[in-house]
Amino acid sequence: MSKKILAGGSLGALGLAILVSILFSTPAHTQEPAKKAAVDQTATGEGKNIYDKYCAWCHGEKGAGDGPGATYQIPRPRDFTSGAYKFRFTPSGDPPLDEDIFKSVAEGFPGTSMPPWKHALTEKQMWAVTHYIKTFSDAFKDAKPKKIEIAKQISPSKESIEKGAKLYKDSKCWECHGDEGRGDGPSAKDLKDDWGNPIRAADLTQPWTYRGGSTHLDIFRNFTTGLNGTPMPSYADTNSDEDRWHLANYVRSMAPEKDPSVATLLSSAPVKGPIPDDPESAAWKGAREGFLPFMPQIVEEPRHFTPTVTAAFVRSLYNDDEIAFLIRWSDPTESKEGTAVDAFALQFPAREGEAGTKPYFLNGDEENPVMVWLWKHGTAGAVDLLGKGLKATGPNPKPGTFTKTVASFNKGEYKLLVKYSIKDRPQGAVSFAPGGFIPVALQVWDGGNGEEGSKKGVTTWTWFTLEKPTPVSVYLYTVLAVVGAVVAQGWIVRRVRRS
Amino acid sequence: MKNASRFTMGAIAALFLAASPALAYEAADVKDGGSLSGTITGGPGKAGTIKVTKNDDVCGKMVADESSKVKDNKIEGAVVTIQGIAKGKKADTKPAVIDNAQCVFVPHVQAAMVGSKIDIKNSDPILHNSHAYIGGKITTFNVALPNKGQKVTKPLKKAGLMNVKCDAGHTWMKAWIVVHDSPYYAVTDAKGSFKIDNVPPGKYKVKVWHETLGETEKEVTIAAKGAAKLDAALKK
Numbered sequence: 253m254s255k256k257i258l259a260g261g262s263l264g265a266l267g268l269a270i271l272v273s274i275l276f277s278t279p280a281h282t283q284e285p286a287k288k289a290a291v292d293q294t295a296t297g298e299g300k301n302i303y304d305k306y307c308a309w310c311h312g313e314k315g316a317g318d319g320p321g322a323t324y325q326i327p328r329p330r331d332f333t334s335g336a337y338k339f340r341f342t343p344s345g346d347p348p349l350d351e352d353i354f355k356s357v358a359e360g361f362p363g364t365s366m367p368p369w370k371h372a373l374t375e376k377q378m379w380a381v382t383h384y385i386k387t388f389s390d391a392f393k394d395a396k397p398k399k400i401e402i403a404k405q406i407s408p409s410k411e412s413i414e415k416g417a418k419l420y421k422d423s424k425c426w427e428c429h430g431d432e433g434r435g436d437g438p439s440a441k442d443l444k445d446d447w448g449n450p451i452r453a454a455d456l457t458q459p460w461t462y463r464g465g466s467t468h469l470d471i472f473r474n475f476t477t478g479l480n481g482t483p484m485p486s487y488a489d490t491n492s493d494e495d496r497w498h499l500a501n502y503v504r505s506m507a508p509e510k511d512p513s514v515a516t517l518l519s520s521a522p523v524k525g526p527i528p529d530d531p532e533s534a535a536w537k538g539a540r541e542g543f544l545p546f547m548p549q550i551v552e553e554p555r556h557f558t559p560t561v562t563a564a565f566v567r568s569l570y571n572d573d574e575i576a577f578l579i580r581w582s583d584p585t586e587s588k589e590g591t592a593v594d595a596f597a598l599q600f601p602a603r604e605g606e607a608g609t610k611p612y613f614l615n616g617d618e619e620n621p622v623m624v625w626l627w628k629h630g631t632a633g634a635v636d637l638l639g640k641g642l643k644a645t646g647p648n649p650k651p652g653t654f655t656k657t658v659a660s661f662n663k664g665e666y667k668l669l670v671k672y673s674i675k676d677r678p679q680g681a682v683s684f685a686p687g688g689f690i691p692v693a694l695q696v697w698d699g700g701n702g703e704e705g706s707k708k709g710v711t712t713w714t715w716f717t718l719e720k721p722t723p724v725s726v727y728l729y730t731v732l733a734v735v736g737a738v739v740a741q742g743w744i745v746r747r748v749r750r751s
Numbered sequence: 752m753k754n755a756s757r758f759t760m761g762a763i764a765a766l767f768l769a770a771s772p773a774l775a776y777e778a779a780d781v782k783d784g785g786s787l788s789g790t791i792t793g794g795p796g797k798a799g800t801i802k803v804t805k806n807d808d809v810c811g812k813m814v815a816d817e818s819s820k821v822k823d824n825k826i827e828g829a830v831v832t833i834q835g836i837a838k839g840k841k842a843d844t845k846p847a848v849i850d851n852a853q854c855v856f857v858p859h860v861q862a863a864m865v866g867s868k869i870d871i872k873n874s875d876p877i878l879h880n881s882h883a884y885i886g887g888k889i890t891t892f893n894v895a896l897p898n899k900g901q902k903v904t905k906p907l908k909k910a911g912l913m914n915v916k917c918d919a920g921h922t923w924m925k926a927w928i929v930v931h932d933s934p935y936y937a938v939t940d941a942k943g944s945f946k947i948d949n950v951p952p953g954k955y956k957v958k959v960w961h962e963t964l965g966e967t968e969k970e971v972t973i974a975a976k977g978a979a980k981l982d983a984a985l986k987k
Contacts, residue, residue, distance in 0.1 A: 334889045336889055344905075345892040424877075427878050427920070439920035442920075446889070486892070490897060490901050
């Protein structure tokens with residue numbers, strides 16, 4: 253019994269460690285491989301010490317990528333025994349430069365469990381571990397990896413991006429990465445790496461998850477070298493240097509230049525008249541969009557360490573009668589049949605509580621229940637559930653009314669519009685009064701990844717507020733102030749002229 | 752000082768390590784060369800087809816299963832290699848070829864010499880992605896051929912058994928390349944027979960390998976100007 257708890261606890265701790273590392277890993281922005289420090293390459297003693305202490309947990313004692321944390325990760329930790337490294341400045345199939353390994357250690361890989369170690373280790377220590385990692389594989393024995401030449405960069409002009417778009421089509425990048433880059437192409441579904449583990453095509457609209465960094469050079473390098481150990485091939489021989497720069501420029505243009513920052517407050521904007529159903533309408537386009545990343549649900553059994561959906565973008569509008577949410581997220585597969593279907597849920601406290609209180613983020617508990625608005629693909633519309641814990645969530649005995657649910661799936665992106673009637677809400681339910689602060693949390697399921705029940709992506713609580721409509725007096729005061737200023741100026745001018 | 756000397760020693764050791772596996776093959780005139788020929792038998796084979804699950808407009812609904820081609824007990828596509836010849840006939844300088852044609856690799860099985868090159872071609876108007884592994888696991892190259900008529904040349908740097916897959920969703924596509932350390936190799940024809948000529952006289956180990964029907968090792972003596980025979984039966 254106690255052993256079980258202990259095992260569960262350490263599993264949870266491990267999961268948390270992985271989570272923390274995912275959340276805090278920052279994108280790698282090094283432009284060129286780091287300069288090599290003068291470390292004695294044959295003295296791997298220090299490297300071994302560091303490796304055993306920090307790296308072996310995931311990468312395994314002998315570097316085979318089979319540490320105790322390995323099974324909870326997608327992508328899996330690198331198996332160093334093969335010498336296959338994804339991010340290198342060397343040709344397809346060749347082992348990496350020392351500088352490439354060093355950079356991986358120092359910068360980590362965004363969107364994976366590999367954190368940047370430059371904050372924890374000295375440069376000398378990172379070089380020592382770099383040399384030690386090489387001892388796991390024969391691939392380095394008689395290899396003298398040669399750095400590829402980086403052709404002169406072409407600036408990401410409109411013209412270059414257009415050329416890149418055509419090349420993206422002609423070079424069949426879309427077969428894995430999808431027409432709009434969300435990793436949803438026809439060949440994406442069953443991709444495996446060299447070890448037979450499932451691997452996903454990168455969602456190119458989310459550069460903050462690009463493992464090898466998201467600069468134009470990073471992308472150009474990946475086209476040139478291919479990613480060893482993965483299905484991503486080298487295009488060095490079939491696309492010219494210029495073409496690969498155009499492609500890099502196009503791929504980078506699929507996403508905003510700046511990564512979105514995590515929303516600390518979501519807001520709903522008031523509208524006059526009915527809330528439009530069309531996500532493309534001006535009212536929705538004008539609404540502020542909040543970005544919320546998901547974490548795997550690893551607190552309660554059955555846990556899920558490898559959810560697909562990384563984040564959601566949330567907008568909200570309201571009027572006197574209704575409140576509406578428009579949410580979009582990337583999912584490479586559309587699943588609406590069987591037990592594991594794509595689904596999304598919004599959570600709010602079940603009743604109007606004291607300001608500042610939040611229920612337990614995983615469907616609440618007996619004392620502080622939550623209201624779960626669940627949408628499941630293939631069903632008629634959202635349903636209102638009452639949650640008193642993950643295993644005690646069922647139909648709300650006093651359900652609210654959803655006046656509209658519109659869901660669409662297009663080229664790897666879901667758009668879900670849910671309208672809830674504030675007017676017809678059950679007694680005691682959250683009133684969605686303008687100006688107040690209500691906690692909201694999100695949950696998501698990718699049926700294509702076998703996610704159902706407690707196997708899902710979750711967020712913790714984020715504050716949500718309904719912006720108060722701007723009172724007419726605000727406009728009136730502005731007009732009065734302007735008129736007043738003009739009158740006063742006129743008076744001063746006249747006084748000056750007179751004197 | 753101490754570190755520096757350790758470093759030098761390390762460097763020397765590394766040099767030796769680097770040099771040792773490179774028992775580089777040397778081309779020379781072969782005096783009184785003999786030949787080795789024979790027939791490889793075994794089975795059973797299967798003349799099946801594999802269902803095409805992608806691009807059937809180009810590939811057809813089915814492709815032939817070439818994993819065990821046997822007729823009258825004679826195996827086609829077995830690879831025979833003579834071991835341990837460091838000096839001998841000149842190797843073929845033409846690159847080996849592997850073509851992506853109607854969604855199968857042509858040829859399905861071949862042998863080539865280490866250090867030579869291979870042309871990877873695409874004769875189909877669809878994306879092929881030739882991903883080659885050595886020893887079944889380690890990527891040696893992975894090249895995209897998105898369009899018809901494209902050709903990429905890659906070096907065969909390491910000796911060993913190479914297998915090639917297509918990552919572009921054509922899960923049935925498989926090919927084998929035996930990369931040998933000398934030009935003394937042959938692939939059996941439809942009658943299960945092979946011939947290797949211009950072999951320096953001597954006693955050798957000969958390996959016979961087939962992708963599904965097994966492998967074996969035999970010893971042969973090839974006399975000066977002699978014609979040695981090697982018939983082998985493979986067992987799974």
